[in-house]
Amino acid sequence: MNFNLYLDDQTAEELDQTAKTLGETRSGLIRKALREWLDKKTLGSPGWPPLILEWQGVPDTPPFEAYRDELRPPREDAFS
Template identity: 45%
Template sequence: MNFNIYLDDETGQQLTQAAAQAGETRNATIRRAVSEWLSHHSQQHWPEAVQSFKGMADMPIFEASRDRLKPPVADPLA
C-alpha cells in the first residue's frame, strides 16, 4: 500500500539524517517508525461480553475446590 506524506523541511532533513545513520532508506525508516508506533499504541481489548461477565450463578467458586487439587509434580522436562 502506498501513501504520500508531507513533512516540513526541518522534519524532512531530520528524517534523511536518521535514515542515513541507520543505513536505510527514508521509506524503510518511516515503515519501521509506523510499525513501532502501532505496536505501542494499539490496545488489545477483551470483548464487552467478556469484560462484563460476572460468572455463572450455578457454578461453584474455584476456591471452594482448592483443597482437592493435587500438588504440583516435578517438571519431567527439567
C-alpha cells in the same frame, strides 16, 4: 500500499540524515516507526518490552533468595 506523506523541511532533513547514518531508506524508517507506534497503541497495555523480557540477568550475581537466611525471623505478634 503506497501513499504520500508531507513533512516540514526540518523533519525531512532530520529523517534524511538519520536514514543516511543508519544505512536505511526514508520509507524504511517511517515504516519501522509506524509499526512501533501501532504496536504500542493498539495492543492496549503491551507490558514489558522484549529487551526486558529476554534479559537473562548478570551471571555472577547470586539469586535474591540467597540472602533470606540473613533475615531475622518475624515476631510472634506482628502488631506488638
